[in-house]
Amino acid sequence: MNSLRRGMMMAGWVMACCLALFPSVSGAKDESGQAETRMRGQANAPVTLIEYSDFTCGYCLKFFRETWPRIQARYVDTGKVKFLYRDYPRADQGPGLDAALAARCAGGQGKYWAMHDRLFAEGGRIDQAVILRHAAAVGLTQATFERCLKEKSHVASIFEDxxxxxxxxxxxTPGFILMRTAGGPTEKEPAVAIPGAFPFEMFAEEIDRLLASAPHSRGGTERESLGRPVRSVERSRPLVRDPHVP
Structure with missing residues (x-):
């Protein structure tokens, strides 16, 4: 057992409400038809990593700059991990929600990740001028994009995330869920909840452990997994997370 593992404190089981209380959604599509757009990697990768994040969150930016590139190179680009991005605007209005909406609207034109990456690169300094500048830079049809922003048709889906x-x-924010793609979490192999911007080494340890036991996946049960067992990863020292969030 390495020093990082010894420095962790594994919390007890977390049992949410019954699975029947939640919608049975395959994960391949949501009501906006964009879940596939917000996926990186192969749909049948044996392990799934879900990020819940806000474009204006400082520690979400820390993950994006420092940890995500290493996860992408070692696990996502090699077909071992499927990465899903979920929106978690910390306020009901303002730049975090505006950025999430902009990325969804860009996704409608096949440019979700281009907009996602540019918005995070702003380091939280997001306003309408910044959004429109990035829309032009990634080659969006401006009239279609601005109409999407005005209609706000993706807002309900954002808050569902x-x-x-x-x-x-x-x-x-940020919060992460790691689980086997095939079959979802079980009592023997629960999902792993990572409540903060932990270092790459911790993600790698948990991913490698899941890979060692994960069967080949056909993909697509992320939201159906709500309500199944979860193991929360914590450390004895304070979590690395956004201090502005209660």
């Missing part, structure tokens, strides 16, 4: 995070037990 936040509610999903709450059901996993997250009430701040």
């Amino acid at each position: 936040r509610e999903e995070a709450n059901r996993w037990g997250f009430h701040g």
Whole structure:
């Protein structure tokens, strides 16, 4: 058992409400038809990593800059991990919600990740001018994009992502769920809740452990897994998370 593992304190089981209380959604599509757009990696990768995040969150930016590139190179680009991005705007209005909406609207034109990455690169300094500048830079049809922003048709789906995070037990950003893709969490192999911007080494340890026992997946049961067993990863020292979130 390495020093990082010794420095962790594994919390007890977290049992959410019964699975029947939650919608049975395959994870391949949501009501906006964009869940596939917000996925990186192969749909049948043996392990799934879900991030719940806000474009204006400082520690979400820390994960994006420092930890995500290493996860992507070692696990996502090699077909071992499927990465799903979920929105968690910390406020009901303002730049976090505006950025999430902009990324969804860009996704409607096949540019979700281009917009996602540019918005995070702003370091939280997001306003309408920044959004429109990035829309032009990634080659969006401006009239279509601005109409999408005005109609706000993705807002309900954005807040559904936040509610999903709450059901996993997250009430701040960032939050991550790791689980086997095939079959979802079980009592023997629960989902792993990571409540904060932990270092790459911790993600790697948990991913490698899941890979060692994960069967080949056909994909697509992330939201159906709500309500199944979750193991929360914590450390004896304070979690690395956004101090502005209660």
